[in-house]
Amino acid sequence: MPNLRSKVTLQLNNPEFNTFEDTRSLYDGGIKLPTDPLAIELSRPHPQGDSFGPVSNVYLPASEGVEASIWLLAKAYVVVNDSCYHQLVSHWLNTHAVVEPFIIATNRHLSVVHHIHKLLLPHYCDTMNLNSLARTILVNAGGVMELTFLWGDYAVEMSAVVYKDWNFTEQGLPNDLIKRGVAVQDPASPHGVRLLIEDYPYVSDGLEIWAAIKSWVDEYVNFYYKSDADVVKDSELQAFWKELVEVGHGDFRNATWWFKMPNRTELKEACTILIWIASALHAAVNFGQYAYGGYILNRPTKSRRFMPEKGSVEYDELAKDYQKTYLRTITAKNDTLTNLTILEVLSRHASDEQYLGERIEGDLWTSDSQPKQAYKKFGKKLSEIEKNLIQRNNDETLRNRNGPVKMSYTLLYPTSEEGLTSRGIPNSVSI
Numbered sequence: 184m185p186n187l188r189s190k191v192t193l194q195l196n197n198p199e200f201n202t203f204e205d206t207r208s209l210y211d212g213g214i215k216l217p218t219d220p221l222a223i224e225l226s227r228p229h230p231q232g233d234s235f236g237p238v239s240n241v242y243l244p245a246s247e248g249v250e251a252s253i254w255l256l257a258k259a260y261v262v263v264n265d266s267c268y269h270q271l272v273s274h275w276l277n278t279h280a281v282v283e284p285f286i287i288a289t290n291r292h293l294s295v296v297h298h299i300h301k302l303l304l305p306h307y308c309d310t311m312n313l314n315s316l317a318r319t320i321l322v323n324a325g326g327v328m329e330l331t332f333l334w335g336d337y338a339v340e341m342s343a344v345v346y347k348d349w350n351f352t353e354q355g356l357p358n359d360l361i362k363r364g365v366a367v368q369d370p371a372s373p374h375g376v377r378l379l380i381e382d383y384p385y386v387s388d389g390l391e392i393w394a395a396i397k398s399w400v401d402e403y404v405n406f407y408y409k410s411d412a413d414v415v416k417d418s419e420l421q422a423f424w425k426e427l428v429e430v431g432h433g434d435f436r437n438a439t440w441w442f443k444m445p446n447r448t449e450l451k452e453a454c455t456i457l458i459w460i461a462s463a464l465h466a467a468v469n470f471g472q473y474a475y476g477g478y479i480l481n482r483p484t485k486s487r488r489f490m491p492e493k494g495s496v497e498y499d500e501l502a503k504d505y506q507k508t509y510l511r512t513i514t515a516k517n518d519t520l521t522n523l524t525i526l527e528v529l530s531r532h533a534s535d536e537q538y539l540g541e542r543i544e545g546d547l548w549t550s551d552s553q554p555k556q557a558y559k560k561f562g563k564k565l566s567e568i569e570k571n572l573i574q575r576n577n578d579e580t581l582r583n584r585n586g587p588v589k590m591s592y593t594l595l596y597p598t599s600e601e602g603l604t605s606r607g608i609p610n611s612v613s614i
Protein backbone atom coordinates (compact mmCIF):
# COMPACT_ATOMS: atom_id res chain seq x y z
CA MET A 184 0.00 0.00 0.00
CA PRO A 185 1.33 3.43 -0.80
CA ASN A 186 1.57 6.44 1.40
CA LEU A 187 -0.80 8.49 -0.69
CA ARG A 188 0.40 12.00 -0.11
CA SER A 189 3.76 13.56 0.57
CA LYS A 190 4.81 17.09 1.35
CA VAL A 191 8.44 18.12 1.15
CA THR A 192 9.73 21.16 2.97
CA LEU A 193 12.78 22.48 1.15
CA GLN A 194 15.39 25.06 1.90
CA LEU A 195 13.92 28.20 0.40
CA ASN A 196 16.98 29.21 -1.57
CA ASN A 197 17.25 25.96 -3.47
CA PRO A 198 14.25 24.25 -5.06
CA GLU A 199 16.21 21.31 -6.43
CA PHE A 200 15.29 17.97 -4.92
CA ASN A 201 18.12 15.47 -5.16
CA THR A 202 17.56 11.91 -6.15
CA PHE A 203 17.65 9.18 -3.58
CA GLU A 204 20.90 7.66 -4.78
CA ASP A 205 22.71 10.99 -4.96
CA THR A 206 21.80 11.66 -1.39
CA ARG A 207 22.71 8.22 -0.17
CA SER A 208 26.13 8.24 -1.75
CA LEU A 209 26.91 11.65 -0.35
CA TYR A 210 25.68 10.62 3.07
CA ASP A 211 27.95 7.60 2.85
CA GLY A 212 30.79 10.02 2.23
CA GLY A 213 29.82 11.95 5.34
CA ILE A 214 28.65 14.99 3.37
CA LYS A 215 25.24 16.46 3.92
CA LEU A 216 23.83 17.87 0.70
CA PRO A 217 22.92 21.54 0.91
CA THR A 218 19.75 20.71 -1.00
CA ASP A 219 18.44 18.03 1.33
CA PRO A 220 14.85 18.73 2.34
CA LEU A 221 14.28 20.13 5.82
CA ALA A 222 11.38 17.77 6.48
CA ILE A 223 9.03 15.32 4.79
CA GLU A 224 5.40 14.82 5.77
CA LEU A 225 3.75 11.60 4.57
CA SER A 226 -0.01 11.18 4.80
CA ARG A 227 -2.55 8.44 4.21
CA PRO A 228 -6.32 8.26 4.59
CA HIS A 229 -7.75 7.89 8.09
CA PRO A 230 -9.05 4.31 8.61
CA GLN A 231 -12.34 5.71 9.98
CA GLY A 232 -12.99 7.95 6.98
CA ASP A 233 -11.96 11.22 5.39
CA SER A 234 -13.88 13.33 7.90
CA PHE A 235 -11.20 12.45 10.47
CA GLY A 236 -8.52 14.00 8.27
CA PRO A 237 -5.38 12.25 7.03
CA VAL A 238 -3.00 10.28 9.23
CA SER A 239 0.27 12.19 8.89
CA ASN A 240 3.82 11.73 10.08
CA VAL A 241 6.75 14.10 9.77
CA TYR A 242 10.27 12.77 9.12
CA LEU A 243 13.44 14.74 9.69
CA PRO A 244 16.96 14.35 8.23
CA ALA A 245 19.27 11.94 10.02
CA SER A 246 22.65 10.56 9.08
CA GLU A 247 23.16 7.70 11.57
CA GLY A 248 21.46 4.51 12.70
CA VAL A 249 17.94 3.43 11.86
CA GLU A 250 16.82 7.08 11.68
CA ALA A 251 19.07 7.56 8.65
CA SER A 252 17.35 4.60 6.96
CA ILE A 253 13.93 6.00 7.86
CA TRP A 254 14.93 9.33 6.29
CA LEU A 255 16.11 7.62 3.08
CA LEU A 256 12.90 5.61 2.93
CA ALA A 257 10.80 8.77 3.42
CA LYS A 258 12.58 10.31 0.43
CA ALA A 259 11.83 7.19 -1.62
CA TYR A 260 8.10 7.61 -0.83
CA VAL A 261 8.26 11.17 -2.09
CA VAL A 262 9.84 9.95 -5.32
CA VAL A 263 7.14 7.28 -5.72
CA ASN A 264 4.40 9.89 -5.35
CA ASP A 265 6.20 12.17 -7.77
CA SER A 266 6.57 9.34 -10.34
CA CYS A 267 2.83 8.62 -10.16
CA TYR A 268 1.80 12.27 -10.33
CA HIS A 269 4.16 12.83 -13.24
CA GLN A 270 2.86 9.91 -15.29
CA LEU A 271 -0.86 10.21 -14.54
CA VAL A 272 -1.26 13.98 -14.31
CA SER A 273 1.67 15.93 -15.78
CA HIS A 274 1.97 13.54 -18.72
CA TRP A 275 -1.27 11.64 -19.43
CA LEU A 276 -3.87 14.15 -18.22
CA ASN A 277 -2.25 17.50 -18.94
CA THR A 278 -1.09 16.66 -22.47
CA HIS A 279 -2.47 13.43 -24.01
CA ALA A 280 -5.99 13.52 -22.63
CA VAL A 281 -6.84 17.22 -22.78
CA VAL A 282 -5.82 17.64 -26.44
CA GLU A 283 -8.26 14.98 -27.71
CA PRO A 284 -11.45 17.10 -27.55
CA PHE A 285 -9.73 19.81 -29.63
CA ILE A 286 -8.90 17.27 -32.34
CA ILE A 287 -12.44 15.89 -32.44
CA ALA A 288 -14.06 19.35 -32.53
CA THR A 289 -11.64 20.48 -35.25
CA ASN A 290 -12.45 17.51 -37.46
CA ARG A 291 -16.18 17.93 -36.93
CA HIS A 292 -16.41 21.65 -37.62
CA LEU A 293 -13.39 23.09 -39.43
CA SER A 294 -13.05 22.12 -43.06
CA VAL A 295 -9.57 21.00 -44.12
CA VAL A 296 -9.04 24.27 -46.00
CA HIS A 297 -10.02 26.40 -42.99
CA HIS A 298 -7.11 28.59 -41.85
CA ILE A 299 -7.27 27.46 -38.24
CA HIS A 300 -7.48 23.81 -39.30
CA LYS A 301 -4.30 24.32 -41.33
CA LEU A 302 -2.61 26.02 -38.38
CA LEU A 303 -3.45 23.25 -35.91
CA LEU A 304 -3.18 20.16 -38.12
CA PRO A 305 0.54 19.38 -37.46
CA HIS A 306 -0.16 19.52 -33.72
CA TYR A 307 -2.71 16.70 -33.91
CA CYS A 308 -0.51 14.17 -35.72
CA ASP A 309 -0.90 10.59 -34.36
CA THR A 310 -2.46 11.69 -31.05
CA MET A 311 -5.79 9.89 -31.48
CA ASN A 312 -4.11 6.64 -32.56
CA LEU A 313 -1.64 6.78 -29.73
CA ASN A 314 -4.26 7.58 -27.09
CA SER A 315 -6.38 4.74 -28.38
CA LEU A 316 -3.45 2.37 -27.99
CA ALA A 317 -2.80 3.74 -24.47
CA ARG A 318 -6.39 2.89 -23.56
CA THR A 319 -5.83 -0.74 -24.50
CA ILE A 320 -2.64 -1.38 -22.51
CA LEU A 321 -1.62 1.55 -20.31
CA VAL A 322 -4.50 3.47 -18.76
CA ASN A 323 -7.17 0.77 -19.08
CA ALA A 324 -8.58 -1.15 -16.11
CA GLY A 325 -5.93 -3.68 -15.11
CA GLY A 326 -3.41 -2.02 -17.45
CA VAL A 327 0.20 -1.07 -16.85
CA MET A 328 -0.63 2.10 -14.87
CA GLU A 329 -2.83 0.25 -12.41
CA LEU A 330 -0.41 -2.63 -12.08
CA THR A 331 2.89 -0.81 -11.80
CA PHE A 332 2.14 2.73 -10.58
CA LEU A 333 -0.56 3.74 -8.09
CA TRP A 334 -2.46 0.69 -6.91
CA GLY A 335 -5.64 -0.43 -8.63
CA ASP A 336 -8.39 2.11 -9.12
CA TYR A 337 -6.34 4.94 -7.62
CA ALA A 338 -4.26 5.38 -10.79
CA VAL A 339 -6.68 6.68 -13.38
CA GLU A 340 -8.97 7.97 -10.63
CA MET A 341 -6.21 10.39 -9.66
CA SER A 342 -6.19 11.77 -13.24
CA ALA A 343 -9.98 12.12 -13.14
CA VAL A 344 -9.96 13.90 -9.77
CA VAL A 345 -7.20 16.34 -10.74
CA TYR A 346 -9.01 17.06 -14.05
CA LYS A 347 -11.84 18.63 -12.02
CA ASP A 348 -9.45 21.54 -11.32
CA TRP A 349 -8.15 21.79 -14.89
CA ASN A 350 -8.46 25.21 -16.51
CA PHE A 351 -7.47 25.68 -20.14
CA THR A 352 -6.53 29.35 -19.74
CA GLU A 353 -3.97 28.40 -17.07
CA GLN A 354 -2.12 25.91 -19.29
CA GLY A 355 -0.05 28.54 -21.11
CA LEU A 356 3.42 28.78 -19.57
CA PRO A 357 3.27 32.32 -18.07
CA ASN A 358 -0.11 31.74 -16.38
CA ASP A 359 1.00 28.30 -15.18
CA LEU A 360 4.07 29.85 -13.54
CA ILE A 361 1.99 32.49 -11.79
CA LYS A 362 -0.48 29.87 -10.56
CA ARG A 363 2.35 27.72 -9.19
CA GLY A 364 3.84 30.72 -7.37
CA VAL A 365 7.19 30.65 -9.17
CA ALA A 366 6.61 33.92 -11.03
CA VAL A 367 4.64 37.13 -10.63
CA GLN A 368 3.02 39.29 -13.26
CA ASP A 369 5.37 42.04 -14.43
CA PRO A 370 4.64 43.92 -17.67
CA ALA A 371 8.22 45.26 -17.65
CA SER A 372 9.76 41.75 -17.88
CA PRO A 373 10.39 40.17 -21.31
CA HIS A 374 7.53 37.64 -21.19
CA GLY A 375 5.24 39.59 -18.87
CA VAL A 376 6.36 37.60 -15.83
CA ARG A 377 9.18 38.04 -13.31
CA LEU A 378 10.68 34.74 -12.21
CA LEU A 379 11.05 34.17 -8.47
CA ILE A 380 13.53 31.37 -9.21
CA GLU A 381 15.77 32.55 -12.02
CA ASP A 382 17.88 29.41 -12.42
CA TYR A 383 14.94 27.20 -13.43
CA PRO A 384 15.87 25.45 -16.70
CA TYR A 385 12.38 24.38 -17.85
CA VAL A 386 11.08 27.87 -17.32
CA SER A 387 13.87 29.95 -18.81
CA ASP A 388 14.04 27.70 -21.89
CA GLY A 389 10.28 27.26 -22.09
CA LEU A 390 9.52 30.99 -22.07
CA GLU A 391 11.63 31.44 -25.20
CA ILE A 392 9.74 28.65 -26.98
CA TRP A 393 6.41 30.03 -25.73
CA ALA A 394 7.23 33.51 -27.09
CA ALA A 395 8.22 32.07 -30.49
CA ILE A 396 4.91 30.13 -30.78
CA LYS A 397 2.96 33.20 -29.68
CA SER A 398 4.64 35.43 -32.22
CA TRP A 399 4.04 32.91 -35.07
CA VAL A 400 0.35 32.51 -34.15
CA ASP A 401 -0.02 36.28 -33.87
CA GLU A 402 1.27 36.85 -37.38
CA TYR A 403 -0.80 33.99 -38.83
CA VAL A 404 -4.10 35.06 -37.24
CA ASN A 405 -3.55 38.71 -38.18
CA PHE A 406 -3.18 37.70 -41.83
CA TYR A 407 -6.50 35.84 -42.02
CA TYR A 408 -8.57 37.85 -39.55
CA LYS A 409 -8.38 41.57 -40.20
CA SER A 410 -10.69 42.49 -37.35
CA ASP A 411 -12.46 41.04 -34.32
CA ALA A 412 -15.64 40.97 -36.37
CA ASP A 413 -13.99 38.45 -38.72
CA VAL A 414 -13.60 36.09 -35.77
CA VAL A 415 -17.22 36.49 -34.69
CA LYS A 416 -18.69 35.92 -38.15
CA ASP A 417 -16.54 32.83 -38.85
CA SER A 418 -19.32 30.28 -38.36
CA GLU A 419 -17.02 27.23 -38.62
CA LEU A 420 -14.70 28.62 -35.97
CA GLN A 421 -17.55 29.49 -33.62
CA ALA A 422 -19.12 26.03 -34.07
CA PHE A 423 -15.73 24.39 -33.38
CA TRP A 424 -15.31 26.35 -30.17
CA LYS A 425 -18.90 25.76 -29.01
CA GLU A 426 -18.54 22.00 -29.41
CA LEU A 427 -15.15 21.99 -27.68
CA VAL A 428 -16.54 23.83 -24.64
CA GLU A 429 -19.99 22.26 -24.44
CA VAL A 430 -19.26 18.69 -25.52
CA GLY A 431 -15.52 17.96 -25.76
CA HIS A 432 -14.62 19.39 -22.36
CA GLY A 433 -18.29 19.17 -21.36
CA ASP A 434 -17.51 18.79 -17.64
CA PHE A 435 -16.57 22.48 -17.79
CA ARG A 436 -19.42 23.68 -20.03
CA ASN A 437 -20.52 26.15 -17.34
CA ALA A 438 -17.03 27.31 -16.35
CA THR A 439 -16.62 31.07 -16.61
CA TRP A 440 -12.90 30.92 -17.42
CA TRP A 441 -13.32 29.71 -21.02
CA PHE A 442 -12.37 32.06 -23.80
CA LYS A 443 -15.63 33.25 -25.40
CA MET A 444 -13.94 33.67 -28.79
CA PRO A 445 -15.27 37.17 -29.50
CA ASN A 446 -12.02 38.61 -30.87
CA ARG A 447 -8.57 37.97 -32.32
CA THR A 448 -6.87 38.23 -28.92
CA GLU A 449 -8.73 35.20 -27.53
CA LEU A 450 -8.31 33.22 -30.76
CA LYS A 451 -4.54 33.81 -30.67
CA GLU A 452 -4.24 32.95 -26.99
CA ALA A 453 -6.26 29.74 -27.42
CA CYS A 454 -4.18 28.57 -30.41
CA THR A 455 -0.92 29.45 -28.65
CA ILE A 456 -1.88 27.48 -25.53
CA LEU A 457 -3.00 24.47 -27.56
CA ILE A 458 0.18 24.40 -29.66
CA TRP A 459 2.26 24.81 -26.48
CA ILE A 460 0.53 21.85 -24.80
CA ALA A 461 0.86 19.56 -27.83
CA SER A 462 4.48 20.44 -28.54
CA ALA A 463 6.79 21.88 -25.86
CA LEU A 464 4.84 20.92 -22.74
CA HIS A 465 4.54 17.32 -23.92
CA ALA A 466 8.22 17.22 -24.94
CA ALA A 467 9.27 18.48 -21.50
CA VAL A 468 7.33 15.80 -19.63
CA ASN A 469 7.77 12.92 -22.07
CA PHE A 470 11.19 12.65 -23.66
CA GLY A 471 13.25 12.77 -20.47
CA GLN A 472 11.43 9.89 -18.84
CA TYR A 473 14.08 7.30 -19.59
CA ALA A 474 17.03 9.51 -18.64
CA TYR A 475 15.44 10.74 -15.40
CA GLY A 476 13.46 7.67 -14.41
CA GLY A 477 14.83 4.65 -16.28
CA TYR A 478 16.85 3.48 -13.28
CA ILE A 479 13.81 2.38 -11.31
CA LEU A 480 15.82 1.72 -8.13
CA ASN A 481 16.52 5.43 -8.11
CA ARG A 482 13.04 6.53 -9.14
CA PRO A 483 10.58 3.83 -8.06
CA THR A 484 6.99 4.01 -9.29
CA LYS A 485 5.25 2.12 -6.54
CA SER A 486 5.37 1.49 -2.79
CA ARG A 487 4.11 -1.80 -1.45
CA ARG A 488 4.26 -1.04 2.27
CA PHE A 489 3.50 1.80 4.66
CA MET A 490 6.37 3.46 6.45
CA PRO A 491 7.51 1.11 9.22
CA GLU A 492 6.54 2.14 12.73
CA LYS A 493 8.65 1.67 15.83
CA GLY A 494 8.08 -1.76 17.38
CA SER A 495 6.91 -3.39 14.15
CA VAL A 496 8.60 -6.34 12.43
CA GLU A 497 9.29 -4.09 9.42
CA TYR A 498 11.01 -1.51 11.63
CA ASP A 499 13.30 -4.19 13.10
CA GLU A 500 14.03 -5.47 9.60
CA LEU A 501 14.90 -1.94 8.51
CA ALA A 502 17.31 -1.54 11.44
CA LYS A 503 19.07 -4.76 10.43
CA ASP A 504 19.06 -4.54 6.65
CA TYR A 505 18.12 -1.33 4.90
CA GLN A 506 18.62 -2.69 1.41
CA LYS A 507 16.28 -5.65 1.91
CA THR A 508 13.55 -3.38 3.30
CA TYR A 509 13.97 -0.94 0.46
CA LEU A 510 13.66 -3.66 -2.18
CA ARG A 511 10.59 -5.11 -0.42
CA THR A 512 9.02 -1.65 -0.37
CA ILE A 513 9.50 -0.24 -3.87
CA THR A 514 8.39 -1.49 -7.30
CA ALA A 515 8.78 -5.29 -7.55
CA LYS A 516 11.25 -6.88 -9.97
CA ASN A 517 8.78 -7.81 -12.75
CA ASP A 518 7.01 -4.45 -12.56
CA THR A 519 10.41 -2.77 -12.74
CA LEU A 520 11.08 -4.48 -16.06
CA THR A 521 7.67 -3.37 -17.37
CA ASN A 522 8.22 0.23 -16.24
CA LEU A 523 11.70 0.37 -17.67
CA THR A 524 10.44 -0.88 -21.03
CA ILE A 525 7.52 1.56 -21.13
CA LEU A 526 9.72 4.52 -20.21
CA GLU A 527 12.18 3.62 -22.93
CA VAL A 528 9.47 3.29 -25.59
CA LEU A 529 7.84 6.58 -24.58
CA SER A 530 11.14 8.46 -24.60
CA ARG A 531 12.10 7.48 -28.17
CA HIS A 532 11.67 9.68 -31.22
CA ALA A 533 10.40 7.94 -34.34
CA SER A 534 12.38 8.14 -37.58
CA ASP A 535 9.59 10.17 -39.24
CA GLU A 536 9.09 12.60 -36.32
CA GLN A 537 8.02 16.13 -37.30
CA TYR A 538 9.58 18.77 -35.07
CA LEU A 539 8.27 22.21 -34.17
CA GLY A 540 8.82 24.61 -37.07
CA GLU A 541 8.69 21.80 -39.67
CA ARG A 542 5.73 20.56 -41.69
CA ILE A 543 5.47 17.24 -43.48
CA GLU A 544 4.08 19.00 -46.57
CA GLY A 545 7.17 21.22 -46.81
CA ASP A 546 6.20 24.48 -48.49
CA LEU A 547 2.97 23.13 -49.91
CA TRP A 548 0.82 23.50 -46.81
CA THR A 549 -0.45 26.89 -48.04
CA SER A 550 -0.36 28.91 -51.21
CA ASP A 551 -0.39 32.21 -49.30
CA SER A 552 3.11 33.63 -49.33
CA GLN A 553 2.92 35.77 -46.15
CA PRO A 554 1.97 32.91 -43.80
CA LYS A 555 4.57 30.76 -45.55
CA GLN A 556 7.24 33.38 -44.84
CA ALA A 557 6.03 33.79 -41.25
CA TYR A 558 6.36 30.02 -40.74
CA LYS A 559 9.92 30.06 -42.07
CA LYS A 560 10.69 32.92 -39.67
CA PHE A 561 9.29 30.78 -36.85
CA GLY A 562 11.61 27.91 -37.83
CA LYS A 563 14.59 30.27 -37.94
CA LYS A 564 13.70 31.68 -34.53
CA LEU A 565 13.62 28.16 -33.09
CA SER A 566 17.13 27.51 -34.46
CA GLU A 567 18.36 30.66 -32.72
CA ILE A 568 16.68 29.58 -29.50
CA GLU A 569 18.42 26.19 -29.68
CA LYS A 570 21.78 27.99 -29.82
CA ASN A 571 20.78 30.07 -26.77
CA LEU A 572 19.86 26.93 -24.85
CA ILE A 573 23.16 25.23 -25.68
CA GLN A 574 24.99 28.32 -24.47
CA ARG A 575 22.97 28.35 -21.25
CA ASN A 576 23.89 24.72 -20.57
CA ASN A 577 27.56 25.67 -20.88
CA ASP A 578 27.22 28.42 -18.28
CA GLU A 579 28.94 27.09 -15.14
CA THR A 580 27.20 29.67 -12.94
CA LEU A 581 23.81 28.07 -13.53
CA ARG A 582 23.84 25.53 -10.71
CA ASN A 583 20.65 23.76 -11.70
CA ARG A 584 22.35 22.75 -14.95
CA ASN A 585 25.88 22.44 -13.63
CA GLY A 586 25.39 21.50 -9.99
CA PRO A 587 26.68 18.51 -7.99
CA VAL A 588 25.16 16.36 -10.75
CA LYS A 589 26.33 17.74 -14.08
CA MET A 590 23.23 17.25 -16.17
CA SER A 591 22.41 19.75 -18.89
CA TYR A 592 18.76 20.52 -19.48
CA THR A 593 18.19 19.58 -23.12
CA LEU A 594 14.51 18.64 -23.21
CA LEU A 595 13.45 21.87 -24.92
CA TYR A 596 16.09 21.85 -27.67
CA PRO A 597 13.72 22.03 -30.65
CA THR A 598 15.53 19.47 -32.83
CA SER A 599 16.57 15.86 -32.39
CA GLU A 600 17.75 12.74 -34.13
CA GLU A 601 15.76 9.51 -34.08
CA GLY A 602 15.90 7.47 -30.86
CA LEU A 603 16.62 8.12 -27.20
CA THR A 604 18.06 11.62 -27.17
CA SER A 605 16.42 13.52 -24.25
CA ARG A 606 15.84 16.42 -26.62
CA GLY A 607 13.58 17.53 -29.46
CA ILE A 608 10.09 19.09 -29.56
CA PRO A 609 7.77 17.19 -31.90
CA ASN A 610 4.76 19.11 -33.22
CA SER A 611 2.29 16.80 -31.55
CA VAL A 612 1.61 14.34 -28.74
CA SER A 613 2.63 11.32 -30.79
CA ILE A 614 4.14 8.93 -28.21
Ligand SMILES: [Fe+2]
Pocket residue numbers: 274279465469529612613614
Ligand atom coordinates in the same frame (compact mmCIF):
# COMPACT_ATOMS: atom_id res chain seq x y z
FE1 LIG B 1 3.54 11.11 -24.23
